[in-house]
Amino acid sequence: MTPTVFVFERLAALIHQLVRDDAARHGLLPVHMQVLGYLAQANRYSDLSIAVADYLGITRGTVSQTLTVLERKGLITRTPDDRHGKRIHLTLSAAGEAVLNASWSQRLDQALATAGGDAQAFGNDLRGVLSALQRLNGKQAFGQCRQCAHFLGDEGDYRCGLTGEALAVEQTIKICREWTSPDTRMSAADRLSIHR
Template structure:
């Protein structure tokens, strides 16, 4: 019974998250950060400097794929490398001021749109349920 319920929730969430992801992608202009770029900048902003390999592990992608995303962020001036003080040969990535500004402006544009949609379609109790669910969804995503 528990597995059946979990499967039903997983299937419903997959459909919902897919639609949400599509709507986000459709609403962002070409100058905006891509989803992978946004995730990397957000992770660096929240957790602090990290290596490309660390980011790849956290995002569960290959180091080569992460390297491509990092290269694009570097080209745009959004991240900078610096030597790891604990490991001389490793390089740490951190957001630049421009990267932080891009993160704030990109995130806030999407967050503003989310806010408008929440206010238009949900009452206060429903918004509270979604607020409470957000950390659970994040924890679930990290375990996949």
Template sequence: MNQTAILLERLSALLQQSVRDDAAGHGLLPIHLQVLHYLARANRYSDLPIAIAEYFGITRGTVSQTLQVLERKGLLTKKPDPQHGKRVHLQLTAAARRVLQQTWAERVVPLPEELPPPMLALENTLRTLLLTMQRINGRRAFGICHECIHFLTEASGHRCGLTGEVLADEQTLRICREWTAPATRAAIGKRVKPATAASQPAPRRPRRA
């Protein structure tokens, strides 16, 4: 095992221990806390039970049991989608957000919005490694909405080129299960706000969902 693999393994072990400790402090299992973290970052295409199964690589049965626990503890609610039949969106409660404010991610010193070159290079390397491992394992990428090839900015606002639906600004900063890497990754990892209409190419026609 090379030194990079050893460092990643050690970092992973420390993060897993932090998640276990944080979860235990609230009477939860690690997967319960991980699902809360995920839902806090998921957009409306991704706050679904099936998306949770895909993101974590777990069975639908495990997802169902996890959601039952979180709902029983008052940490999430289910909201039917009026346009998509039986589809249910999962939403965090105020209690869940208070739990997340006490986790390891909030204890880490926040990184500046504009990363220095060494940190930016590290982040891009980790992103590339993650995408490679996801491809090898046949997993969805789940990237940030405004970094997707389908993200469009028009005079009237933002739109998903895959579904043709209008996107609220807040949704464009969340992760999406439909994310597809753009032809170039030059803009990925720069932590910039969604581009303005003046900086975007002419809108593409939306693909069928």
């Protein structure tokens, strides 16, 4: 094990422990915290139960049980999609957002800010490692809408090239299950023709 792999292993173990601690503090299980954290960053194509299962690599049954608990505790809400019959969008309630406000991810942001160095370059390096590891293991990549091959637009006029739908600014900074590496760009006309 190289020193870098050792650091990643220790970070993963520490984050896992912090998630467990945060969950216990709120009477939740770690998977509940993971789902809340995911939903806080998911765009409208990804705030679905199937996307939660894909992102976390867990079964649909586990997701269903988890969502039931989170809804019963008032941490999430379910909203039917007005355009797609059976589709149900999941969003954090104010209580769900409050649970995340003092979570491990906020503390990690603070640690990164105090670590110094070029945060942008470090983030790019980590994204590269994540992408490579996902490819090597056949895992689905989720990424920020604006950094997707399907993202189209100029300031104030954003669209998903995959669906052809307009995107609100706040959706473009969230993660999407349809994310595709910009390295695989195809023309907007080609992307739209796939979905017609």
